[in-house]
Amino acid sequence: MTRVVVALARRALRNALRKPQFLAPLVLMPTLFLAVNVGGLERTTMLPGFPHVDGFLDFQLAGAITQSLLLGGVSAGIAAALDIEGGFFDRLVASPTPRIAIVLGRVLAASVIAAAQVTYFLVLGTIFGAAIKGGVLGVLSVLAIGTVAGTGFGALGVMIALRARNASTVQGIFPLVFVVLFVSSAFFPANLLSAPADVIAAYNPLSYIANGMRQPIAFDNALRPLLEGLAAALGVALGATGLSVLALRGRLGAA
Amino acid sequence: MSGDLRTIGALIRRGLNEILRVPGGAIPGILAPTIFMLGLAAVFGRAAALPHFGGSDFRTFIVPVGMLQGAGFTGAATGVNLARDIERGWFDRLMLAPSPRPVLLAGVVGSACVRCLLPATFLLIVAFALGVDWPGVGALALAALLVMGLAAAAACYATVLALRFRTQQAAPLMQVGAFVSIFLTTAYAPRELLSSWLQTVSDVNPVTHVLEGVRQGFVGDVTWAGTWPALLSIGGLLAVFGTLAVRGMRRQGY
Numbered sequence: 001m002t003r004v005v006v007a008l009a010r011r012a013l014r015n016a017l018r019k020p021q022f023l024a025p026l027v028l029m030p031t032l033f034l035a036v037n038v039g040g041l042e043r044t045t046m047l048p049g050f051p052h053v054d055g056f057l058d059f060q061l062a063g064a065i066t067q068s069l070l071l072g073g074v075s076a077g078i079a080a081a082l083d084i085e086g087g088f089f090d091r092l093v094a095s096p097t098p099r100i101a102i103v104l105g106r107v108l109a110a111s112v113i114a115a116a117q118v119t120y121f122l123v124l125g126t127i128f129g130a131a132i133k134g135g136v137l138g139v140l141s142v143l144a145i146g147t148v149a150g151t152g153f154g155a156l157g158v159m160i161a162l163r164a165r166n167a168s169t170v171q172g173i174f175p176l177v178f179v180v181l182f183v184s185s186a187f188f189p190a191n192l193l194s195a196p197a198d199v200i201a202a203y204n205p206l207s208y209i210a211n212g213m214r215q216p217i218a219f220d221n222a223l224r225p226l227l228e229g230l231a232a233a234l235g236v237a238l239g240a241t242g243l244s245v246l247a248l249r250g251r252l253g254a255a
Numbered sequence: 256m257s258g259d260l261r262t263i264g265a266l267i268r269r270g271l272n273e274i275l276r277v278p279g280g281a282i283p284g285i286l287a288p289t290i291f292m293l294g295l296a297a298v299f300g301r302a303a304a305l306p307h308f309g310g311s312d313f314r315t316f317i318v319p320v321g322m323l324q325g326a327g328f329t330g331a332a333t334g335v336n337l338a339r340d341i342e343r344g345w346f347d348r349l350m351l352a353p354s355p356r357p358v359l360l361a362g363v364v365g366s367a368c369v370r371c372l373l374p375a376t377f378l379l380i381v382a383f384a385l386g387v388d389w390p391g392v393g394a395l396a397l398a399a400l401l402v403m404g405l406a407a408a409a410a411c412y413a414t415v416l417a418l419r420f421r422t423q424q425a426a427p428l429m430q431v432g433a434f435v436s437i438f439l440t441t442a443y444a445p446r447e448l449l450s451s452w453l454q455t456v457s458d459v460n461p462v463t464h465v466l467e468g469v470r471q472g473f474v475g476d477v478t479w480a481g482t483w484p485a486l487l488s489i490g491g492l493l494a495v496f497g498t499l500a501v502r503g504m505r506r507q508g509y
Contacts, residue, residue: 025427032435039453040443044302071427078424167423168277171335174430175287175328182294197297 001098008097008105012079013112023113026071027120034064037187049191053218054131061125062214063186065142066206068117069150070177074170076110077157081167093252103162103244107155114150118143125217134216141221142213145229149209152236155244162247186210208232262354263362270366273336274373284328285374288321289381295320299443307445311474318382319469320442322398323462325374326406327433333367334413334429341421346507356504364410364500371406372399387473394472397482401469404489405462409433411496418503436462461488 016023034057042056053059083089092102122132122139132138161170181187183197184206193201201207212229215222274281296314303313340346349359375398383389390398413429420428439456440463446454457463468485471477 019424025431029427029431029434032431032438036438036443036453039450040448041299041302042450043305043448044299047301047304075427078426082424166277168335168339171423171426172281172283175283175290178287178294179290182290182298188298192301194297194300197294 001101004097004101005104005108008092008101009108009112012076012106012109015079016075016109016113023075026075026113027068027117029071030064030068030121031124033067034060037063044188047192050189051219055129057125057128058130058218059189059214060187061121061130061217062142062210063181065118065121065146065213066149066184066186066210067177067181068121069114069146069153070181070206071174072110072113072117072150073153073155073157074174074177075157076106076113076154077159077161077170077173078167080106080158080161081164081170084161084165085167099248099252100245103155103158103241103248106158107151107241107244110154110157111147111151114154115143115147117150118146130217132217133219134221138216138221141216141226141230145209145212145226145233148230148237149233152233152238152240155237155240159240159244159247162244162251165251180204180206184210205232205236209236259354259358262352262358263365266359266362267365267369270333270336270363271369274370281332284332285325285377287328288325288374289378291324292317292321292378292382295443302444305444305448307447312387314382314385315387315473316470317442318378318387318473319398319466320437321378321382322375322402322469323405323437323466324434325378326371326402327409327437328430329371329374329406330367330409330411331413331426331429331433333363333370333410334417335423335426337363337414338417338421338423338425341417342423350507356507357501360411360414360497360500360504363414364407364497367406367410368403371402375399375402390472391477394477397477398469398472401465401485401489404493405465408489408492408496411493411500414500415496415503418500418507436460437466440466442466461491464488 037060038056044050045053045056045059051059080089083092089102093099122142126132132142134141157170160173161167164170183200184204185193185201186206190198190201190207208225208228209232210229211225212227212232215225215229292314295317300313302308303311303316308316337346340349352359379395409432412432416425416429416432419425439453439460441449441457446457449457464484465488468482468488471481
């Protein structure tokens with residue numbers, strides 16, 4: 001089982017790396033969004049109620065990571081949908097491959113890509129002047145929360161692909177990535193959000209994931225936001241993987 | 256000539272049929288600009304308290320951004336649909352048609368021009384319902400013209416990528432191009448509040464002129480001084496990406 005999962009994950013990663021131009025947007029787009037946010041709204045740190053940060057980049061970096069990870073989930077979903085459209089999925093099902101490995105292989109690949117995405121943003125932030133206040137422990141915390149969250153978003157993408165069965169529909173959820181981000185505190189302090197985003201943000205797991213990563217980047221290694229972030233990421237990962245497996249069973253049942 | 260027009264019309268209708276046939280793919284693109292407008296206003300709304308916004312409400316300030324986003328997303332979706340047609344072989348059959356390549360391109364791009372009015376209309380209905388001031392019929396007509404022009408340019412750009420990569424996996428590249436060109440402008444804040452690097456980029460980005468052309472009806476009055484740079488920018492974008500797309504189409508099948 002483990003060998004099959006690893007083999008399928010390696011295949012997914014190889015396919016992704018064969019066309020790096022399709023991986024690039026996962027980091028390129030959030031990087032540009034980060035640049036535009038910081039470039040256009042830098043002075044908002046002067047607004048009353050904004051927490052004291054060294055710069056808007058420090059604050060925004062966690063939002064960019066979260067956004068990138070969500071896009072990674074969409075990308076994982078598109079890749080899974082293309083496997084379905086192209087017939088690879090049906091050939092896998094016809095083979096003696098453990099069913100659950102089909103989902104777990106894709107999810108494992110998503111987690112590897114997520115770790116690379118988080119690393120990219122930490123390096124980028126450091127180059128452009130964000131000092132990771134939490135030091136090495138902080139970097140490891142951000143990596144842990146980000147990788148687990150990215151795994152969950154990848155599983156969500158796979159789940160949607162299994163239900164939709166075509167890449168166009170999975171692609172269509174791309175704008176929804178921004179919806180869930182906008183109703184979280186990923187980009188701006190929760191106390192400065194307008195209603196009803198401020199209320200929804202309090203219940204949005206993305207708020208906790210972003211805050212968990214932001215704490216060691218912009219502030220310190222305070223335990224509570226870190227644990228909340230990790231718990232939210234774990235919840236998303238476990239829940240989404242479970243839903244993917246259910247979607248797979250549903251699809252196999254329908255076939 | 257009338258045969259060419261019939262071909263263009265048929266391709267436009269086919270593009271519009273996508274909305275009904277694959278609603279799961281089309282509806283998010285229609286909703287996205289409104290979601291962005293509402294989301295950005297909810298997240299960054301307090302930024303309007305900063306000087307240079309001139310007292311305008313942040314939601315009003317970014318409605319034009321949403322309209323251009325709708326155009327950009329629609330243009331990208333046109334490229335994704337074309338890539339799907341290429342993957343499934345429909346495009347190869349289209350290439351066998353006795354129509355000139357530019358006519359086929361005009362049909363594909365024309366569907367983007369019409370489709371982009373859907374997200375813009377939905378956005379405006381929501382925006383007016385939420386209290387954004389009515390800019391006037393003339394300003395809206397100008398905005399529609401500019402939005403359709405940008406959708407056509409974005410569709411040409413996405414067509415170039417679809418013909419180059421021949422797979423739907425190129426979709427993020429199509430979307431990023433449209434997204435970036437719209438946000439590296441005065442989208443979020445007046446020029447005076449932008450960082451120096453973003454001021455420089457927005458000054459040379461032709462989409463900034465398009466955005467300001469659409470925005471002038473919402474924030475201030477429509478003037479010729481604010482209109483001609485927008486029209487010139489649209490013309491330039493269409494000339495560049497249209498030429499590249501026609502060249503890409505002509506290379507097909509050889």
